[in-house]
Amino acid sequence: MTTLELLPATLPWLYCAIAVITGTVLQRIAGAGFGMIASPVMVLAAPDWVPGTILLLGVFVGFGSFFGSKDSVNFRDLPFGLIGRVIGAVFAAYIARLVVGSSYLPIAVGFIVLFAVLLSCLGLSFKIGKLSLVIAGTIGGVMATLTGIGAAPMAVLYSSVEARRSAATQNMFFGFGMAISIAALTVAGLITFKQLAFALSLAPLVPLSIWLSKPLAQRVEKGSIRPWALGLATTSASILIISSI
Template sequence: MAELLPGVGVWLACLVAVAVGTGVQRLAGQGYGMVAAPMLALLAPDYLPGTVLLVGLCVGAGAFLADRSSVVVRDLPPGFAGRALGAAIAAWIATRVVGTPALPLVTGLLVWFAVGLTLLGLRLPLTPPTLFGAGTVAGVMGTLTGIGAPPMAIVYAEVETRRSAATQNVFFAFGMAVSIAALLLAGVIGLSHLAFALTLAPAVPVTLWLVRPLAARVARRAIRPWALGLAATAAGVLIVRSLF
């Protein structure tokens, strides 16, 4: 069972990971989970996935509020339905891997899968069926690791940047909420996850405020290579450590 809070050094490193992930999420509509999840899995594996999801709820809500005028409401119902289904599936899986050595390995592999999806540059038409399918896959990935954005990003690849980022942030916030609910029902989120998340959460509004001047000037493509490189490196270290 995890202690209520980790040591100061681990906490500071996790705080930085959350801040970087929050900044990327705000600017690109994805990235928080790919940055924060592998870093927390390396530094504080006992707090996964609950802490990543609880802080992620703040990240998604804050990023959505910053760009809510660009959200296209008609996109939301099929994506929400898929995300809820995926969260239910993942909660069942989580009862078997959370708290075991398998979780860091699963996290690392899903990060690599997410990076691979992003790099492949796949494209899907933006339709209710593709939103539902992407939402389901995102629900499974997001509930287990906090990384649910890449499947939705495939659907929004050809969509105007502001609409894409804003609507994906809505899916992200909703996904965090249903994932937390599913894991609470499954009994795999506890007091230690909540306590740690509460100490990390102040980094979210501070980061969102700091990156606000960049939102109109920084293109998603400019920051994506850095975010993907950091995520892939952390996941690689995580996988190697889990196996050896």
């Protein structure tokens, strides 16, 4: 297998690169957004490389964003959210065998993005506790393992938490959650070498994007960037659904 066979053509690669940069900046600032931006674009531009590429990059995005604000993470919440993530990932791995590589995947990604946007817009508020963390982790685990989009349930749970602590803790969940989803799909035989190669080709853009986002993160409030992120996610998801019907 040649390098060209491992990677998409130049133009699709560039589309995905722009999506990775945009999604990483949003994830760094708000603690959510990478999957909602990157997943629809990658399904449109490079369908044979998802969801593995998104999940592999998500590990870099989550942990890279976390290290920039690790002093703000609420570590006490992590075990319960990650227990839910494991439950969701294991369940989703069985479903993934039916969806990944089929014509159903683009539609599933599109509707999961819209569902994530809806959750973000409803303004729901839940008390953060052991049960709510497990439930949010489980729902996020199912969504992320199937499509690479799993931050929304935890974002809803942390919507009333101070912005820096919210983003830092969500990024920690995001990084560990993506690793759990990768493990589940690997056991299911759905992580391929070409997905790994594509992720590695895009990986240098992640630290670059995190570095570029630092001055922006200090100036931009989480709330002010939220409408733009949700609007972009809705647009890309709508295009994906329409083009797949």
